[in-house]
Amino acid sequence: MRDVCFRCWRPRPVCYCALLPSLPTRTRVVLLQHPRERRVGIGTARMTHLALPNSELHEGVVFEDDARIRALAADPTTAVLFPGGDADPAAGPPVRSLLVVDGTWWQARKMLALNPRLASVRRIGITPRAPGNYRIRREPRPECLATVEAVASALGALEGEPARFDAMLRAFAFMVDRQIEHQARSDGPRRRRRTQAASPLDPLRPHRAAPEKVVLVDGGANSGWPADAGAAGPRSELVHLVACRASGERFEAFLRPRWPLGPSVAHQLELPERRLLDGEEAGAAVARFREFVGPGSVLSAWGSFTLDLLAQEGLGRPPFLDVRDLCARYLRRRPGGIANGAQALLAGEPAEPPPRGSGRAGRTLGWLEVVLARLLHLAGEDHGAGLPG
Incomplete structure (x- = not known):
């Protein structure tokens, strides 16, 4: 492969x-x-x-x-x-x-x-x-x-x-x-050969043997200001970050907003407003996260929003698995929210998993563990489902 x-x-x-x-x-x-x-x-x-x-x-x-x-x-x-x-x-x-x-x-x-x-x-x-x-x-x-x-x-x-x-x-x-x-x-004559049918979950197969190298991540942003509100700075900035590995290691950071906190941000993120306002400096939080990720890891999230926020904070663009995209490819339709994606993959009403951090991001991370584990399992089942040799 x-x-x-x-x-x-x-x-x-x-x-x-x-x-x-x-x-x-x-x-x-x-x-x-x-x-x-x-x-x-x-x-x-x-x-x-x-x-x-x-x-x-x-x-x-x-x-x-x-x-x-x-x-x-x-x-x-x-x-x-x-x-x-x-x-x-x-x-x-x-x-x-x-x-x-x-x-x-x-x-x-x-x-x-x-x-x-x-x-x-x-x-x-x-x-x-x-x-x-x-x-x-x-x-x-x-x-x-x-x-x-x-x-x-x-x-x-x-x-x-x-x-x-x-x-x-x-x-x-x-x-x-x-x-x-x-x-x-490749200008020479081409020989046709039978190959194993491609699977939408092919990108997951290298990680079945070492799932601990996959870092699940989700974050929350300070945003929500109307376009004419006159708030300076970017329309979104990272203020909450949670991550975990299959090994059980966890990471959480609250980043002190550099711009006025949006009117409904704390409510949307399901966090106390004071916890965000008393957060650590963004550069220090991102440095801690970079150390937590370490070399050779792959970040994985539901969509690219958190990765875009991290890139804005200077993390760059590490290797990335978009679980929402993989779920959509496997289901051949957009899955909606992450709980809906889990329901479609598990063909039932899965019990809500325990949170892996504070607020909405912690709950999302719990669902992300469930969905990624299911996709890794399905990737293994698909491995032998191609054309016969």
Whole structure:
């Protein structure tokens, strides 16, 4: 089995994570990915999502009943990025949310046709500053770019900083170049061979033998200020962090807020407000967490939110297992909250596990143990379920 990066899902020799920036944006980028595109190894929606902390990645074809997409479609500050868009990005209300349909052009047009709400949102197009670099896929027209190219160009126009978003394209250029090199080496006749069927849980198999190397983590943020409240600083900052290992070791830190505590943060995190205000300095907490993680470990969480907060605090981007993504891949649908994911995986109503720390994050960590243990078990069952040799 190939050694795969658990963040970008590319084989380690062609992992592009080291070249990915983390670019904060005023604009919320919401990627709507066709399910078939997720299986394309040289797709760029995940690359785009990883480079933009203020982004979401949704998979599907029809989003008419999706409450999140329905709300965005009804917001006049939302726009759809699509070739031939007839609106100037500078015209009309400022674009605060950008919906991006990711798929082949046939798939993208079909998705718009199947989603009247989406099709009714104002569209914006872009004029490429240079020809697209997607030399490993054929595009129907010169203005058709890879998703990462189109988003970089759109954000450059919307936020007035084209050069800053060009940094997103370094990883893209690396992926294209490596793919072309691989194709050049593989020009000889190909032999078909029967291989074991791929499993969505393949990334977990290396960890079945050493689960203690997986560090489960969850955190809480100081956020929730309305956009016009005038609060200085980032929209979210890490204020609570919990982690544990299969060996039973635990970690917890309360980080003193550097910005005014949001009006409902303590309530949402299920923590005493005084416990947060009396927390330790953020740098010291992150240093303790880095020591707890140690070398050779893999962080694992329900979604990338906590990892994004840690990266904002200077931890960088360690190897990462997104349990929510693995659960969705196995179930072939979005699992909803972590308790719902556990219920779907265990085919019943599992008893709520004991918390592994304080507040909501501690409860989430308890559920995360249950879900990851189940997925590791299922990964072992799947190991012999491929094609017969």
